[in-house]
Structure formats: structure tokens, C-alpha cells
Amino acid sequence: MTAAAIEVRGLEKSYGELAVLRGVDLEVPRGRIVALLGANGAGKTTLVRVLATLLRADAGAASVAGHDVATAAPDVREALSLTGQFAAVDEILTGRENLVMVARLRRLPDAGATADALLARLGLAEAAHRRVGTWSGGMRRRLDIAMSLVGEPEVIVLDEPTTGLDPQARLEVWAAVRELADAGTTVLLTTQHLEEAERLADRIAILHEGRILVDGTLAELKALLPPATVEYVEKQPTLEEVFLAVVGGGERS
Amino acid sequence: MTAIADTRILTGRSLRHIARSPDTIITTALMPIAFMLLFVYVLGGAIDAGAGRYVDYLLPGILVITIASGVSYTAFRLFLDLQGGMVERFRSMPIARASVLWAHVLTSLVATLISVAVVVAVALAMGFRSGAGIGAWLAVAGILALLTLALTWLAVIPGLTASSPDGASAFAYPLILLPFISSAFVPTAGMPGPVRWFAEHQPVTAIADAIRALLTQEPVGADLWVALGWCVAILGVAYGVATAVYRRRMA
């Protein structure tokens, strides 16, 4: 077994003429949070789908927890859990039924208790017995993430987990992600929010034109820029801070 | 066996869908019931289908229509699962991949056979009677179940390939029309040459004749084997194509 939880070497993937991934190299160390940054259409989802064995790469290799995605797909599916870019939840079932179903599919001994714990953890306990069809987008997103946490897989991949969430729900998701990492889970998340990457990730990788342009800690990335000049400015609160102050939320971690 | 356990869990899920929107079972039964009313009370007087009650003659073909309209919901439900990302979610989990399709197929079997029972109940209210014994009824149930299974696998193909929900269920229209060019409503003897040839060589005629013979306690003869042959052939081809499409679509 290799040291890295995810290892990607020279990965290539085209859709017809469109070469989306053109030799991606990426390493995600065990127990770390790595953020994959990239513009719309950069290929983040494509890369993530290859890692989740939903898509076959044209060339190169990728492994998850030491299992090759092409030759040992069942082991990869055992080790990795994906929350896709768009919430995939059963709208006709209740939130709890969704989680119980996943827990049973993962053969957990006490599916009901697992479901209840996750509902509480993501702030969904109140809505647990309502059909998901009646839930808000943010609640569905959190349920979607909860469904990936069932069974505590070694590696969790989140494709834009906080897109469409209000600031408070975003903080809850961030807290949940940090908790995962503290418990030793490896997390790869894609995002377009620079702040999210900054606040959450141990390492940041930037995907651009089919390759990983840079990959390092925030400090390493900042060191790539020319040294900052010191200026004195009045610090304005960010809109997010204002919003949270007004609605009375705030960081609950 | 993990594949069987996975299929059981996923079948439980889609049966719950049906239980929460039982209207699909009613809608499935509605059109065949309308045809039955129309043919028995409006057109039946003008149709010469031999001695005996016309509703007894008609019911087997109506049941075929019920099955065709029932399986179109399967295509619809599968399409929604694909579009909503549930199929991807299941496929990224450590479960038997075939269980996703089998769950839809088994659910279709249950839902469609409930619709069939509803239609039979209405037929009984309209005066349908059969003196057939338990063995003949079991044989009829077996043929209907086999046909449902075959047409469900056929429905999986548009469910996987359609680009809109309407497209997914539209494939059923030809299946619903097929009984009209068969012995289901009128005996083939009165049809003009080429139509008659088609009617006598398409599956609905053999299936309807076999079921009718069983229910009216007449000798079934070769029809039974032709009917079963059609069902098994459709099942085999549809299953092969459906699973190949599923594998390719997901590669």
C-alpha cells in the first residue's frame, strides 16, 4: 500500500475532440483535506468521476487507498464515497429512509442509529421524517453529503459541496468536513470558492487547461506571488460577516 | 449472496415509491378498462366472436394492454432515477451493479400484476366468468408474469436511452396497439390477407388465444408453446440488449 490515499499519474480523458484532462498528476496524503480548484469546465467533475469508477480514463493511472480504479473498481468503491456535484437523493423517501437505505446497502449493523446520528450531525433531525421532495435545496445538499458519510469510508470526495448553500449551512458543512479529517478521513473537495479552499484545505491544487498547475499548502502557493507590499487600510467587514451578524448565526464549530 | 440482498433493499425502495403514489397503478389500469367498456358495451354488439360472452373473449387482449401500459411506467421511473443521479450514486457504492436494474424489474412485476388484478376485478363486475380450475389460473398467471418480465426488460432499454420522460414511456404505444391487429378483439378469420397473416404470426394472437383457451377450458394446443416461445424470446433479446446498453452507457 502506498502512503497516499489518492494517487493520480498522467491521467487523460477526452470527450470526442475535447481533451479535458491532459496528464493530471495529483497526490492526496492520508488524513488530509485537499481542495481542487478550477474554473467552470476545467474538468474537476471529470476527474472526480474517474476516481469514483463512474468514468474510464483514456490514459494514465489512478489509485484510491492503494487500489487501481481501472482494475480493482469494487475495492475502490468500498474505500471511497462520492458526493456528486448535483444532489442525488430520493425525493419520495424521507431523509431518514434515504440514510437507512444507504446504511443497509453498506451492511451496517445498526442502520437506524447510523441514520439518526448523521441527521443530527448535519442539522437535519427536525426534517428527518418528511419527504425529501419537500426539503429546501440546502437541506438536500446536506442529506446528500450525509449519505456519503454513511459507513465512514476512508476517502470522501465532495464535488462542490457548498455551492448553493447559505452561509450558515456552508459553515455546518465545513465543520463536518473538518470533523472528518480530524477523525482520520481523507477528503478531496472541488470548489470554486477560494475562501473555502483557504479555510478548509491542508493543500490546494489548481486544475487548469487539463493539468494541475500548482499543488501545495496555502503558504507555498502564496510564496509563488511576489512579496506583498504593506499598506494600511480600514478593514471593512465582509458581506458574509454582515449576513451572519444580522441573522444571528455565526460559526458554531 | 450480496447481489440478492442489494436487490432486495433497492426493490423495497421502489415498492415504497409505488405505495406512495398508487395512482400509477390506477392510471395503468384505466386505459385497458376504458377499452374494455368501449368494446363490450359499444362495439361488442357488432362483433361476431362466436358463442359465449364477448367479455370472456376480450379479456386476454385487455390484459396484454394492461401489461404494456404498466411497463411503460418502469421506463419512466428508471429514466427519473438516471436523471436524478440515483443510478450514479448506487453505481459508485460497493453494491452489485445489476441490482439497480433488477430492483426496477421486480417492482414493475409487482405493480403491473396488481394492475392486472384490478382489471380482472372490473371484468368480473362486467360479467366475466370462467370455470377454469386452479391449475389453469396458475398457468394464466404464469404466462402473464412471464410476459410482464419480458416487456419490462424491453422497457428498460428506452428507460436507459431516452432523453426525456415522455420519450421513455412512448415506446409502449406500439405495444398497446399491437393487440388491435391480433385475435384479441376479433377473430382473425375476417381480416384481409396480409393483415390476417400479420395478425396470425405476431405474439399477441398466440398469447391471447392461449390465455382464452385456458380460461374457457378448451384444449390449449400449440398456442401455449408458441406463446411461451415468444415470451422467452422477447425476454432473452431484451435482457441482452438492456444489460449491454446499461454497461456501455456507464463505461
Ligand SMILES: Nc1ncnc2c1ncn2[C@@H]1O[C@H](COP(=O)(O)OP(=O)(O)OP(=O)(O)O)[C@@H](O)[C@H]1O
Ligand atoms: N459527458 C460529456 N460529454 C461531452 N462533454 C462533456 C461531458 N461531460 C463534461 N464534458 C465537458 O468537459 C469539460 C469539463 O467538464 P467538467 O464537468 O469536468 O468540468 P468542471 O470543472 O466540473 O466544471 P464546473 O465547475 O462547471 O462543474 C466541459 O467542457 C464539459 O462541457
Ligand SMILES: [Mg+2]
Ligand atoms: Mg463540475
